[in-house]
Amino acid sequence: MNAAQRFVALDLGTARTRSLSLGGHAMADLPSVIVRGPDAVRPIRHGMVIDPGACLRLVRLALQDTRLYDSRPLERVLAGVPLAASRSDRGAVRAAVAEIAGCEVRLVDEPLAAAVGAGLDVLDSRPGLVLDVGAGIVEVVAFSEGAVIDAAALQLSATTGAGLASYALEGVVDMTAALARRLRAGARPATRARGLVVTGGGARQEELLRRLRGSVRLPISVATQPQHATVRGLMRLCLQPSLAARARPDRSWS
Structure with a gap:
């Protein structure tokens, strides 16, 4: 790898946004909130952009934090997106990150990045399962040989500090069990x-587990x-561009 290259992993979450620079000594972790006048605006909902202007400011803050640890010009940003994101949702993330970063932007499906960040061998031919429990969206995926082979998602209307609300717990468990049953x-x-x-x-909510x-x-x-897990996996995928490319299917899952 060229020593002059600087890669950044970016996880734009509903509640928190995390960024990590290759070789950086610390992870930037900030609330996904932008103050606009008297209001606090959340530009991300269900892991997707709902306020492009505020999202630009959020991305700028996240990338500024990475420059504290590495001031070299950016070569590439890998940004996570939910599997449930539509083509237009993905375009909104790509546009916001590219405008601020001024470099190549690659999008990676977040649950697969989370599997990589959890230390799983996603290239294994044996199917693996990951349940990614976010603040605005929960996604469960089955993956094999570097690609998602089945997935399901549940968007959340609200979350609490104690974890998933009771209505969501049942939906997440049913969704996960149904995907496991669908495996051949x-x-x-x-x-x-x-x-x-x-x-x-x-992930640590005892009632969910x-x-x-x-x-x-x-x-x-x-x-x-x-x-x-997601931002760690995105950074590892920065070093494996061929695998990162396989983690970017054009289809959306429901």
Whole structure:
């Protein structure tokens, strides 16, 4: 790798935005809130841009923080997007990041980035499962050989400091169990061996984990520092551009 290159991983979340510069010594972690006059504006909802102007300011703040640790010109930004994001949603993220960064911008599906950040071998032919529990959207994916093979998402109308609300708990557990059942029968033993890994800021909610263990019938584990799994995975993918390209399908999942 050219020593002059500077890559940045960017996770634009509903509640928190995190950025990490290659070789940086600290992760920038700030609330996804912009103060505009007397109001506090949240430019991201369900992990997607709803206020482009405020999103530009949020991206600028996140990238400014990375320059505290590395002042070289930016060569590339890898930004995470939900699998559920539409083509126009992805375009809004790309436009906002490109305008501020002034360099190549690649988009990566967040749950697959979270799997990489959790230390999973996403190139394995055996299907793996990841449940990414964010503040505005929860996504569960099955992946194999570097690509998502099935996925489902649940958008959240509200979150609390205690984790998912009761209405959302049931929906997330049902969604996850349904995806596990959809796996072809021949792949289930291998999937059981790998289990389900939970990432995201809500990954440690005990009631969620208890219900998952009762319904999904798979070994359940929580990633180390699960709230940082996506941005860690994005940074690792900066070093594996061929894999990052495979993590950017054009289709959206529902």
